[in-house]
């Protein structure tokens with residue numbers, strides 16, 4: 001168990017060792033138990049968390065905001081427009097000022113360059129910076145997903161087949177960050193990862209694909225890419241399916257990207273596909289999902305679907321993250 005996490009940023013899963021993440025899961029388990037029993041846990045009493053959202057959010061904002069409240073602190077909801085960030089005040093100046101008042105800062109910016117912006121905040125920050133989703137990663141979602149899988153499979157993960165499949169979710173191009181976080185994190189904990197995409201056009205960033213392969217090799221698990229959703233679902237233990245834009249092919253050309261998504265209909269999790277999976281398989285999605293396009297109601301509302309547990313676990317794992325990094329244990333910096 002690691003006791004030296006105070007002040008540590010969380011911009012990407014890869015920045016935390018397995019031991020550090022296992023520490024976080026242990027704390028999350030304890031905090032979830034205390035939540036269940038109605039026990040007050042004022043670990044972060046009188047501490048303030050800044051939440052800078054460049055975009056909208058239901059789960060992430062409320063997981064952080066309810067989480068800090070339950071730990072005895074307070075969350076300040078900020079947007080570029082509601083601050084001088086929108087007028088161009090630099091990350092250096094913003095975070096220097098905020099760091100003299102509060103104790104942690106979370107940022108969401110999924111546009112191209114979003115990660116660079118938060119890395120710049122982190123560079124100058126004396127308080128921990130949390131990635132609330134950027135263009136590359138969504139680490140507070142992926143750790144909640146892994147925590148949920150550990151719960152559902154009683155910590156027996158080795159050799160289980162984890163499928164992350166693209167879906168035909170249209171209308172706009174969703175970021176690659178969720179899929180990239182999943183393919184890189186899951187092999188580190190023994191899961192065999194299958195990435196399913198209609199074609200090479202929908203593959204993820206080469207640096208994420210390389211990281212997934214390297215992690216699989218290092219931890220003795222597998223990483224493969226298939227171009228058929230049925231093949232991916234066969235023998236799966238976890239089916240996680242969500243859409244993203246063919247950003248590696250079209251860049252930010254939204255119109256071309258949506259046309260390519262619409263040219264690949266039918267990538268949707270239904271009961272037939274769930275039946276291809278192993279008995280006891282679970283269906284996952286970070287939400288929000290497009291019912292009818294990404295998943296049928298029958299699957300989304302079935303006993304195999306763990307999406308609401310997954311969403312609740314955002315809060316328990318985020319509370320653990322804040323308790324470990326904003327709390328009172330020894331700093332290593």
Ligand code: CP
Pocket residue numbers: 056057058059060061133141286287288
């Ligand atoms: N899963 C997730 O990040 O949801 P929100 O966009 O609602 O925060």
